[in-house]
Amino acid sequence: MSEVVPYRPGALESFLSRHGRKVWVVFVALGALYVLVPPILLVIVSFESSGVVRIPQGFTLRWYAEMFTDIGLMNALFKSIGLAILTVVISVFLALQVALGYRKTKHKTLVIAIMILPIFLPGMIQGFSLSILLTQFLGVQRTFLTELIGHISWALPFAFLVILTSMSAVQRETVMAAMDLGANPWRAFRDIEYPIIKPGLISAAIFSFVLSFNEFSRTFYLQGIGPTVPTFVFNKITVDITPEIFALSALTVVLSLGLIALGTLYLTFVGRTAKKVSEAEMLADMGTPGQAEKPT
Amino acid sequence: MERGHGVGVLDPHPGGSPIPTPAERFAEHPRLLHLLQIAPTLAFVVAFVFIPVASIFVWSFLRVENARFVPEFTLQAYYVLFGVGESAYLVDILVRTLRVAVTQTLIALVLGFAVAYFVGIKMRGSRYALPLLLLFAIPFLTSYLLRTLSWWLPLQERGVINVILGNLAALLGLPFEPLKLLFTEFAVHVGLLSTYLPFMIFPIYLAMSRVDETVLQASADLGGRPRHTVLRVVIPLVLPGMLIGSVFVFVGVMGDSVVPLFLGGPGNSLIAQLMDQAVSGQRWSLAAAIASVILAIALVLIIAWERFFGLRRIGEI
Amino acid sequence: MGYWPLSGFGDSVIYMTLNREPAFLEEFLLAEEEGQPEGLEDEGEGISRRSFMKYAAVGGVAAAAVGVTAWGGLTQNWFTPAKVPMQWWGIGTTTPEMGFSGETFSGALGDTVVFTEAPWDPTQLSNKMCSDGKDQFDFITNAGTMHEPLFDCGGIVDFDPETALPGWSRVYSQLRTNNPTISIAETGQIVGIPIIQNGDSVAMDLDEIWGDGTPNSGGDAPGTGGDSYGLLFDDQWNGLTAVEKFWACPIYKVANYLERNNLETISNLETLENADITKVKTFMLDQKAGGQFKTFWSGWSTAVQLLANKEVVALDTWEPVVFAVRALAQDPINAYYMAPSEGYYLWNIPVYMTPHGRDANLDRVLGFGEWTLGGWYGARITTLRGYLTATPDAVSYARDNPDADGGPYDADFIQGRHDKVKAKFNDDVSVYGNQSPANISNYDAAWSEVTA
Known part of the structure; x- marks a missing residue:
């Protein structure tokens, strides 16, 4: 390496500079495709007449019809939905309270540690430990309540993270100013913080719902009477052949793809600049002190 | 810079009003309110997550008799785990799991970074960024078990890949031997990546979306080539996101028992499967010992994190 | 690595830039705010916020009620209190x-x-x-x-x-x-009323094993003519057989195989003793090291899949798997359930x-x-x-x-x-394998090592 080589764009680099955008699009499309392969395969398998995971050799809608008459599956579905709704309501409420209190507490690292670390805990370890503690050492029955506890402890950190993130846009000074002008803490929250963190609350609710709806390991250990959809699926593929479960999964995939497509259309046809202006005006009207600091 | 958690950055009374308003009085004694807001939830998490998980360390030293823990100290579980006086196959599996987890984290890091870079920087301001991101979230909505099982379709001997390759070979008149893809470590990696890639993409994307346009512009203005902008400017800025994603993937793989069960063959088991089996075999001390090792590794990662970045930063990603 | 140190400039830049709302939240926000009349920001926003809170509260209570009722309906059957199910x-x-x-x-x-x-x-x-x-x-x-x-x-x-x-x-x-x-x-x-029973052995794909209509018995294991568990351990099918991941059924089949073919002495075929378990384990580890098994299957679907897709030629599994692959609407498998000379595993x-x-x-x-x-x-x-x-x-x-x-x-x-099934219960070689033995942890330890 004695010779100093002057910089010359390599073949790859010059190719990238000419076709960079296309290369990126192709790459990301492949990435999305890869992640989407399993859900798409589920849709394909759900039409296979034999209900076996193989290259489809016959087409049928039978499993979709049978899905709705499978009371076990429907019960599991209703239970999962009920559990998910309760998880959403409770986790988002608790997470919001902690996020509101978090800014004012002195022990930030402690609060963060307690709230966030459960994310990094494999589900089966938590489910196993909690179920052993409850049944062997405390003599508590596993019921719907223990499942709910498991689900909340899984969804809570995510809800908290999302709400906290959205709250970083709230200016502490604005709230102080509002209270200065005679607003009680509730009004200050409602009029100043709530509009800003509302998207965060919505994302937190969506997150919690999805996390709860698909929770398997914790439910598996903490289950009372009656399975949820994931544990139902597990029990089914263990001892029985049930192509209806593929139909249910396929339906979820198609529904969510459809919703995303609708959302994309909506975003395409809705102008967004006007809204941006009105938001800025609103903040300006409030005389936000930190406005100038906000990077744009 | 202090925003979000700065206390008393701004004096609410620059002029100094002598009579405190009710709001102020409340603001002066906010402790009770904060306590009421935070404490119950923290207590909930401590009671139902931290205490049980901490107990695992204790249980790993207890003996199990008739499917119950007996308060009697023994190192038996750790002897079995580390192969003292017996076959050391669990150590092999632990090492294999660590290897798979590291490989998986690196692959996910490279791919996840690229996707997040494109969506977060190249597509900045595009209204299609959100729908694109949501596509990556769809797998979360379907059953994990079925999603894993469906990888059989392309990977098996009569699967999509082999059929396509076989037809190609026939067209070209080449001899063709079906590839053995399923029940290999390759299949395990394929399955794991499709599961854990989104866990890498989202945190990096979040960090990416906060990289200031002006910073990138400045780098470009100063003559930085795109590659250097990425290496010297973007990566340092999104490093916390990359770290969170990596911990997600790493710990996720350490705790995954479904993918190797359905996609792995003999010799591809990962440690979490052995924990599952130990639970069903009433070897709960061993299960607790395996869990303790996984937890210890996770804890080391978290502590390293706290040392380098400060745990608080997680909340800001 | 020049870009590593973060404590200085980079750190503060991160700090500064991190405190922005992420873009996707903004999009959510914007999508949500859509539909507000222009120029009415203050009052309009206030009203919408108030009503939204009200809706949120009502919605939350309703959602909770739905959840509780759904749960109650499922588990407590509140809707038909006359007779508790x-x-x-x-x-x-x-x-x-x-x-x-x-x-x-x-x-x-x-x-x-x-x-x-x-x-x-x-x-x-x-x-x-x-x-x-x-x-x-x-x-x-x-x-x-x-x-x-x-x-x-x-x-x-x-x-x-x-x-x-x-x-x-x-x-x-x-x-x-x-x-x-x-x-x-x-x-x-x-303590129990027997309702469902069978004797289990091995499912095999006849087209593969008896391709030309005659039993293929050139292997190394004794009794590989399609009437022995030895088929699973036959060199000829190296890498083409599978065994169940869970120990309860296969461990007894292997024990029976070893005992009846005088390969090992198993002292108790119904509840294996620790020494017996070790013999089974040693045999299986040996087979595994030779690459005999394609996989250790888990779950009914997997077993069906393995046969239906011709991934394996034989696997130890439940009899309905055979019926299932024979009844496939397309490309059915000519599967057959073995009548093993070493006896069935009864359950x-x-x-x-x-x-x-x-x-x-x-x-x-x-x-x-x-x-x-x-x-x-x-x-x-x-x-x-x-x-x-x-x-x-x-x-x-x-x-x-x-x-x-x-x-x-x-x-x-x-x-x-x-x-046919009653006959399985009449012969004197088939055994009931104990699925809940006192030394269950030894069973599990051995089989975990085999299938790891």
Whole structure:
């Protein structure tokens, strides 16, 4: 390496500079495709007449019809939905309270540690430990309540993270100013913080719902009477052949793809600049002190 | 810079009003309110997550008799785990799991970074960024078990890949031997990546979306080539996101028992499967010992994190 | 690495830039704010916010109510308080599927039952039944031989079938007497009603193994002519066989194979002793090291898949897997269930009554047990899965009611299946393998090492 080589764009680099955008699009499309392969395969398998995971050799809608008459599956579905709704309501409420209190507490690292670390805990370890503690050492029955506890402890950190993130846009000074002008803490929250963190609350609710709806390991250990959809699926593929479960999964995939497509259309046809202006005006009207600091 | 958690950055009374308003009085004694807001939830998490998980360390030293823990100290579980006086196959599996987890984290890091870079920087301001991101979230909505099982379709001997390759070979008149893809470590990696890639993409994307346009512009203005902008400017800025994603993937793989069960063959088991089996075999001390090792590794990662970045930063990603 | 140190400039830039709302939240925000009239920001926003809060509150309460009601409806059955349904915890094998709705059978049962799918796992079973399960369920149906620990811990109770069940005398003698899966070994108390049984061996793909119509027996293992477990360990099929991941069935099949072919001496074939377990383990580890097994399968779907896609030529599994792949609508597999010279692995699934069932619903639980001994249940289960049910009523019922619910029923087919399976219980080489042995942790340790 004695010779100093002057910089010359390599073949790859010059190719990238000419076709960079296309290369990126192709790459990301492949990435999305890869992640989407399993859900798409589920849709394909759900039409296979034999209900076996193989290259489809016959087409049928039978499993979709049978899905709705499978009371076990429907019960599991209703239970999962009920559990998910309760998880959403409770986790988002608790997470919001902690996020509101978090800014004012002195022990930030402690609060963060307690709230966030459960994310990094494999589900089966938590489910196993909690179920052993409850049944062997405390003599508590596993019921719907223990499942709910498991689900909340899984969804809570995510809800908290999302709400906290959205709250970083709230200016502490604005709230102080509002209270200065005679607003009680509730009004200050409602009029100043709530509009800003509302998207965060919505994302937190969506997150919690999805996390709860698909929770398997914790439910598996903490289950009372009656399975949820994931544990139902597990029990089914263990001892029985049930192509209806593929139909249910396929339906979820198609529904969510459809919703995303609708959302994309909506975003395409809705102008967004006007809204941006009105938001800025609103903040300006409030005389936000930190406005100038906000990077744009 | 202090925003979000700065206390008393701004004096609410620059002029100094002598009579405190009710709001102020409340603001002066906010402790009770904060306590009421935070404490119950923290207590909930401590009671139902931290205490049980901490107990695992204790249980790993207890003996199990008739499917119950007996308060009697023994190192038996750790002897079995580390192969003292017996076959050391669990150590092999632990090492294999660590290897798979590291490989998986690196692959996910490279791919996840690229996707997040494109969506977060190249597509900045595009209204299609959100729908694109949501596509990556769809797998979360379907059953994990079925999603894993469906990888059989392309990977098996009569699967999509082999059929396509076989037809190609026939067209070209080449001899063709079906590839053995399923029940290999390759299949395990394929399955794991499709599961854990989104866990890498989202945190990096979040960090990416906060990289200031002006910073990138400045780098470009100063003559930085795109590659250097990425290496010297973007990566340092999104490093916390990359770290969170990596911990997600790493710990996720350490705790995954479904993918190797359905996609792995003999010799591809990962440690979490052995924990599952130990639970069903009433070897709960061993299960607790395996869990303790996984937890210890996770804890080391978290502590390293706290040392380098400060745990608080997680909340800001 | 020049870009590593973050403590200086980079750190503060991160700090500064991190405090922005992420773009996707902005999009959400913007999408949400859509529809507000321009120029009315203050009041408009206030009203919408207030009403949104109100809606949110109402919605939250409603959502909670829906959740609680859904749950209550499922578990407590609040909607029909007249008769509390019985709680049944069983493995899917025991449901007749058809005509089964979460609350009532359209069959002859005429009672309300809520069925909960149970895992097939002795530890989960005893874990649940010895703690809270005995107060939650009225009866359970799960693999036999798991009953001793359940009885010891008070999870299930004994009863006198002679007086309690009118149909008891019609139960096949093979199942009624000397059945280790329903009686307590020491005292002889009866704790279960046998409802479903079979003898398990190996499913094989005849087209592959007997490609030209003659048994392919050139392998190294003894008895590889398609009538021995040796097929699984035959060199010729190296990498083309599979064994179950869970120990309960395969460990006994391998033990039988070793004992009957004089490869090892197994001292107790029904409950392996630790030395026996070690012999099985050593043999299996040896086979695994030679690359004999393609995978260790887990779950019914996987077993079907392996055969249906010709991934393996033989695997140790349940008999209905064979029926399933033979009945594939396209490309069915010419599968065959082995009649092993070393004997079958016998099992049965009884109904076990819990203390709660005895105290709260004694007559109804016995009514359910009686119903499983009856014709419709028997005809349906045998037709559905080929298993042997407890009484010959299945045959006569099918003969009289070929078009009954869930039919058509073929009496001759049912008769044939019953005879065939009963024969498995009559030979003197087949064994009931204990699925809940006292040394279960040794079983599990050995099999974990084998399948790892």
